[in-house]
Each structure stands twice: as structure tokens, then as C-alpha cells.
Amino acid sequence: MTDKDGKAGDRSSAGNSIAFGLIGILVLLFLISRCGADSPASKSSEADASPEGPEACALVPMEPIKVEVISSAYEANEAAAQKTYGDRCVLIVGIVEEVDLDMSDDPVIRLAGKDLVRPTVRLLDQASEQATFLAKGEETHFLCNEVSEFVGTPTFDGCLVVDPKAASAL
Incomplete structure (x- = not known):
């Protein structure tokens, strides 16, 4: 105009x-x-369940759990398994089946599981370089700060790859 x-x-x-x-x-x-x-108020119950991040998880003594044990628990009863393992630090041990990249080029590690059910591990952003050192068939320890499920399959988020010798000291 x-x-x-x-x-x-x-x-x-x-x-x-x-x-x-x-x-x-x-x-x-x-x-x-x-x-x-x-906000802290909305996360008060989460804060009670787990320290912040895998680094803080290292402060909590824990035994390694085989990923098959967690997978079986989710298969038997997802609600009970989520109550037991969800939203807390876990030290898991599993066999690497493959290392892929998602749509954002972040590493996604698939662990050996029953049939087509393969638990998934997602590393922390600052630990994504660790995925380049993993090999198929290798038993690996992961320290994760969150466990959830996707269609009944465990998904581990916020993880770090840890040395088995260091893991035994946790």
C-alpha cells in the first residue's frame, strides 16, 4: 500500500x-x-528415588544386574518391573548386539535379548564417544540413571560405559 x-x-x-x-x-x-x-516441587518424588545423573549413581553401592533379569521382569509384569527398576540408578551387564545411530546421529546400543526383544541403551550426550569403542558380542557394563520400557522392552537412558573392574568397586 x-x-x-x-x-x-x-x-x-x-x-x-x-x-x-x-x-x-x-x-x-x-x-x-x-x-x-x-521444578523441584514436581520432581520431589523423583529426587527421593535416585541421585542426579550416573556420576551421582556411582556414589550408591550396587551390584551389577544382568539385562536378561530386567527383561524377564518386564516380560512377567511391566508395572512391577517399573516400580522395581524405573527412575533409579542401575548397573547393568549385557552383550552388545549392535550399535546404531538414531535420526539425530546419537548412538543407540542394542543388547542381546530374547527373540526380537532387544533392550536399548542410550548414552549421555557427553559419553556418546564411548559407543565407538563397543564391539558386537562384547559383554559391557553400563551405569544408567533411568530405566523405562517401550512396548514391554527395557530402555536404559542417561548411561555411561563403565570398566568392569571399576564396576565391581561400586
Whole structure:
């Protein structure tokens, strides 16, 4: 649009300003809602269940658990297995079946399991380089700060690869 002097009008710039303002408000609301979801009050029961991160898990003495034991528990009763293993630190031992990359090029480690059921291990971002040293068929120890399930199959998140000698000292 032009005014009587032939200059472009302010309507399109005003419209852009409003659109950017609305987008900014939506982004701000999203960030505020995410902060509220991660607030200490909403995570008080989680904080009681497990220390923060695998580094803090190393402070808690634990015995290694074979991944087959956890897989069998989930197969028998997902609710009971999640209550036993979920949202807490675990030291697992499993046989590496394959190391893949997900859509974000983050390593996904699949451990040997029954039939097509293969437990999955996801490393911490800062530990992703550890995946390059894993070999198929190798027994490996992982210290993980979260266990969940996907379609009845255990998934271990926030993990570090640990040396078996160091793992025995945990």
C-alpha cells in the first residue's frame, strides 16, 4: 500500500510486528511451562528415588544386574518391573548386539535379548564417544540413571560405559 506521497505504508510492518510478538509470547509461554514441569516441587518424588545423573549413581553401592533379569521382569509384569527398576540408578551387564545411530546421529546400543526383544541403551550426550569403542558380542557394563520400557522392552537412558573392574568397586 502507498500513501499520497507514494511511500510504502506501515500496515505490513505493523502486521509483521504483531506476528513476531505473538510468536515470542508463545515461545515464552512454552519455556515457562517447561520450567514448571522441571521444578523441584514436581520432581520431589523423583529426587527421593535416585541421585542426579550416573556420576551421582556411582556414589550408591550396587551390584551389577544382568539385562536378561530386567527383561524377564518386564516380560512377567511391566508395572512391577517399573516400580522395581524405573527412575533409579542401575548397573547393568549385557552383550552388545549392535550399535546404531538414531535420526539425530546419537548412538543407540542394542543388547542381546530374547527373540526380537532387544533392550536399548542410550548414552549421555557427553559419553556418546564411548559407543565407538563397543564391539558386537562384547559383554559391557553400563551405569544408567533411568530405566523405562517401550512396548514391554527395557530402555536404559542417561548411561555411561563403565570398566568392569571399576564396576565391581561400586
